[in-house]
Amino acid sequence: MELGLGNIFKYKKLALLYLFISSVLYLSFAYDLVRTDFLKLLLLYLGLFVCAIQFIKSTGYYFRVLVLASIIFRLLFLFAIPNLSQDFYRFIWDGQMILSGINPYLTTPDFQMELGTLTNFPNQSELHEGMGALSASNFTNYPPLNQLCFAIANLFPGQSILSSIIGLRVLIISADIGTLYFGKKLLERLKLPSNSIFWYILNPFIIIELTGNLHFEGVMVFFLVWSLYLLHSSKWKLAAFLFACSISVKLIPLMFLPLFLKWFKTENKKIDFKKLISFYVIILMTVVLLFVPFFSFEFISNYSKTVGLWFGNFEFNASIYYLARSIGYAITGFNEIEMITKILPSISFIVILYFSFFKANNSITKLATSMLLVLSCYLFLSTTVHPWYLTTLIVLSVFTNYKYALVWSVIIILSYFAYANIDYAENLWVIALEYLIVFLVFIWEVVLKKKISF
Structure with missing residues (x-):
């Protein structure tokens, strides 16, 4: 009993x-x-x-x-002001822009402040100051469903920044509960230990970075896990819709789309292209429809430039990129970021194609494993790896035999050492220690132990 x-x-x-x-x-x-x-x-x-x-x-x-x-x-975090990230100021700003009837994709906070404060925009000056110069000078890069969350959070009773923070936090906590529910059900369907989901839900990294620091990777993960659960239940049309919702919170799941190539196989092991194309069409149309309320040609220009800026011009907690940068300095004496950021994404693209065409991603475990390894390679090759970027890796690892992402969730705290310096300069020895541990565990699990065979 x-x-x-x-x-x-x-x-x-x-x-x-x-x-x-x-x-x-x-x-x-x-x-x-x-x-x-x-x-x-x-x-x-x-x-x-x-x-x-x-x-x-x-x-x-x-x-x-x-x-x-x-x-x-x-x-316990409900009334706390995030202390490791200031991104929440921009979240609240974008939400207030929408509630004020202004398209957040068409203007920067700096430009909006030059126009003056709005009477129906609570805490406008405080939010602008809090988000920092970098965020204030650039257009927003958050997809439409994420923007909807920002707007909803600002509807929470009260006109203070804290009331909006509570609104954001309630949404993220609700998403985590949803991930717990569907993650457990999916693990049971896969005949895996259902309590494994707590290595995500009770992971201090997840609690601190999502609930504490208000990063919306948790909402993206909720839609992703729900989608995988429905995909396993053969409800692929609804799964496609929810996968599109995941993309519309954060763009990262876009890289997983090619991995579904071999999911829709018939009994004679041929790909059912009708279902496959329909799956992709549902995703595409859903994403497009979610962007429609914000659409304009100016929006396309602003959004593409901003996404490119964030992915190709900033450097933080990188691994292979820092090695490539050092080699570039040694050869030319300059930071060859422009050339390097063309080569490394190309390698990521080749890795995605390899896992799409040469791995049989015809079960959730195999699909989740490919997603995990593809995203890992992408992060290893990225110029910027903020701690909360690991969220998707951690939840995917729950459905695989690989646990290096859990180790990384512990070691990633070393990246915050940069904030101990007045100029936020990184200590490359500390970064090297972080990735030495991560790569050793990664190589041991993925290359040497060969736990998963496709």
Whole structure:
């Protein structure tokens, strides 16, 4: 007979202790931490990982207790101002732009401020100052469904920045609960341990970067996992719609589209091109329709330039790119970013084609594995790898035998060492240590152990 929560905590006092310690650490993280204090940040972060692992084990993987804990930890952040990222100021700004009847894709915050403050735009000056010069001087790069979330968050009762933050946080927490629900159901369908979903849901990285710092990768992941669940249930049309929703929150799932090439196979192992094309058409039409309310030729120009800017002009926490940059400096004496950012994406494209044409992605486990490896290679070759970019890797790893993404979610905290410096300069030795660990685990799992065979 299943024990109630009270009895579980009675007989699992150690679990209750770890729940209490984790709660104290999360409260300290949320309300008593500045990102320039790297030592405190590091100790809190590592302490939370130790407690998370011990808590999960001490409960005996008891589902109801783990669900309760995952909700409690997130609610602890409810009234906190994000302390590791200032992106939320831009989120709130874009949402207020929409509610003010202004297309956020057609004007920059700097230009809007030059026009003067609007009477129906709460906290306009504070938001502009808070987002920083880089964000304020560029057009928004967030897709339409993400923009809708920003607008909805600003409808939360109240006219303060905190009320909008609470609105954003409620949406992200709701998405995480949805990922928990469909992730568990999908794991059960795949006959995999359903409690594996908690290595995502109770991962301190996920709680801090999504609920804490308000990054919407969690909403993207929710639609992605829901889509994969429906795809496994042979409801491919609705799965295509939800996959399009995932793209319309963040563009990253676009790179997964070629991987579906061998999903729609008939009994005689031939590709059902009618279903395949229909699948892609539904995705394309859904994405287009979601962009329609913002459409104009100026929008196309602004959005494409901004996306290209973010993916090709900035440098942070890179690995292979930094090595290529060093070689470029040694040969020419200059930063050859323009040339390098043409070569590395080409390699990523070749990797995607390889996994699309030469891997049998005809099951969710194989498909998730290909998605995981493709995205990993993309991040290894990127010029910019912000911590929250790992969110998709972590959820995909739940459905595979590869766990290097979980290791990376611990080590990624080293990237925040840059904020301990006044000029936010990165220490390349620290970055090297991060990627040395990540690449060693990656090579061990993917190349040496060969856990997955296609």
